[in-house]
Amino acid sequence: MQEELSEFYNIFTETKKDIESFMAMLDPVINNAKDDHERLYYHHIYEEEEQRLSRLAELIPLLETFLAGQGGSFSPSNNIFNRLLQELNLEKFGLHNFVEHLDLALFQFKDAERQAKLTEMRGTNHTSYQFVKEKLARINEQFDTGYADPHAHHDEHGDHLNHHAHSTPVQPVQPKTKRSFTVGSLISK
Amino acid sequence: MQEELSEFYNIFTETKKDIESFMAMLDPVINNAKDDHERLYYHHIYEEEEQRLSRLAELIPLLETFLAGQGGSFSPSNNIFNRLLQELNLEKFGLHNFVEHLDLALFQFKDAERQAKLTEMRGTNHTSYQFVKEKLARINEQFDTGYADPHAHHDEHGDHLNHHAHSTPVQPVQPKTKRSFTVGSLISK
Numbered sequence: 611m612q613e614e615l616s617e618f619y620n621i622f623t624e625t626k627k628d629i630e631s632f633m634a635m636l637d638p639v640i641n642n643a644k645d646d647h648e649r650l651y652y653h654h655i656y657e658e659e660e661q662r663l664s665r666l667a668e669l670i671p672l673l674e675t676f677l678a679g680q681g682g683s684f685s686p687s688n689n690i691f692n693r694l695l696q697e698l699n700l701e702k703f704g705l706h707n708f709v710e711h712l713d714l715a716l717f718q719f720k721d722a723e724r725q726a727k728l729t730e731m732r733g734t735n736h737t738s739y740q741f742v743k744e745k746l747a748r749i750n751e752q753f754d755t756g757y758a759d760p761h762a763h764h765d766e767h768g769d770h771l772n773h774h775a776h777s778t779p780v781q782p783v784q785p786k787t788k789r790s791f792t793v794g795s796l797i798s799k
Numbered sequence: 800m801q802e803e804l805s806e807f808y809n810i811f812t813e814t815k816k817d818i819e820s821f822m823a824m825l826d827p828v829i830n831n832a833k834d835d836h837e838r839l840y841y842h843h844i845y846e847e848e849e850q851r852l853s854r855l856a857e858l859i860p861l862l863e864t865f866l867a868g869q870g871g872s873f874s875p876s877n878n879i880f881n882r883l884l885q886e887l888n889l890e891k892f893g894l895h896n897f898v899e900h901l902d903l904a905l906f907q908f909k910d911a912e913r914q915a916k917l918t919e920m921r922g923t924n925h926t927s928y929q930f931v932k933e934k935l936a937r938i939n940e941q942f943d944t945g946y947a948d949p950h951a952h953h954d955e956h957g958d959h960l961n962h963h964a965h966s967t968p969v970q971p972v973q974p975k976t977k978r979s980f981t982v983g984s985l986i987s988k
Contacts, residue, residue, distance in 0.1 A: 647906040654899045658847075661892050689878050700889075703850050710843045717836040 611684045612677070614745050618698065619673045621738040625705060626666050628731045629659045632712070635724060655711050662704045669697045686753050695749065702746055705739040800873045801866070803934050807887065808862045810927040814894060815855050817920045818848045821901070824913060844900050851893045858886045875942050884938065891935055894928040 636656045643649035672694055675681045682688040712732040719728065825845045832838035861883055864870045871877040901921040908917065 647903075650899065650902055650906070654896070654903065657899075658896060661896075707843070707847060707850075710839065710846075713839055714836075714843065717839070 615673055615676050617741065619670070619677060621742060622666055622670055622673065622701065625708065625735055625738060626663065626670070628735060629663050629708070631727065632731065633659055658707065659711065662708070665701065665704065669701055672697065698742070698746055702739065702742045705735055705742060709736050709739055804862055804865050807931065808859070808866060810931060811855055811859055811862065811890065814897065814924055814927060815852065815859070817924060818852050818897070820916065821920065822848055848897065848900065851897070854886070854890065854893065858890055861886065887931070887935055891928065891931045894924055894931060898925050898928055
């Protein structure tokens with residue numbers, strides 16, 4: 611577990627730098643938007659990454675606490691560990707959404723400089739997303755958290771850019787099981 | 800506090816229905832997208848709302864637990880209450896982002912039927928966002944959680960559609976203070 615946490619730490623400190631680069635790239639685009647629609651579009655993505663940045667400002671110190679051996683046991687009876695798992699599950703989606711923000715930007719920023727930077731960040735963060743997804747699946751299984759991935763049905767179709775045809779009408783998704791820590795499990799602690 | 804929780808419960812059960820309506824509206828648009836860029840764009844928004852739906856599937860029962868008087872005290876020494884506040888703070892952003900998804904859709908779905916439905920949902924959810932934001936600001940203050948809103952500097956400029964000019968280059972935001980429950984405050988429990 612200590613090894614995974616160390617890798618998570620590297621991943622989230624790296625993606626934090628990439629968010630900052632991406633926000634700096636979006637800033638002039640927002641300022642120079644040709645109309646309200648374009649401005650809202652980029653500003654919206656900017657704000658979502660800003661929200662993620664402020665969540666990472668909590669997750670990273672929490673990872674540091676565990677890496678320093680001060681987080682307590684890796685056990686569902688430890689509320690700080692529960693908090694860590696909950697935040698990691700959330701930031702897995704943060705990475706996923708970031709990759710898609712980068713993909714959307716790749717469709718629009720066609721100059722060589724931004725294409726190169728976006729492609730590089732896209733590669734790194736996609737790898738990070740896959741890593742976090744796989745490790746968390748194992749950790750959630752190990753601790754029997756009952757976590758159900760609301761994206762699993764998308765991932766079955768492979769990479770989202772190539773195969774996300776909805777061949778049949780999609781029903782709004784209801785999680786099959788409770789996500790992670792139920793109220794009951796918290797009450798019993 | 801019981802009264803606010805009751806209003807939060809109504810807001811989040813209502814917005815859950817609206818997410819489902821919005822996802823049903825996006826589904827044929829994804830299926831009939833003219834190219835990969837358009838498909839990714841709508842599919843991305845669809846997935847973000849899907850993620851929110853699965854978080855609400857946890858938050859709503861948690862609110863029910865407190866409304867039934869089974870959540871314990873409204874106190875930072877109660878981990879379930881902390882969990883509730885943490886999820887509410889997150890879903891405040893969920894509402895904010897949903898309003899922007901609706902605004903983006905209003906720029907693109909121009910037929911009368913969808914304009915009417917989107918406008919109605921936009922109104923309701925914007926009011927809900929404002930309510931949740933104000934109530935949470937007071938609750939966070941009351942419990943001295945040290946929560947800093949990463950959006951405050953946007954909201955200062957008023958409604959995001961009309962006034963989000965970045966007149967000076969925006970630096971990536973670093974939260975001014977820790978968001979809510981520090982590791983220390985959890986450890987001490």
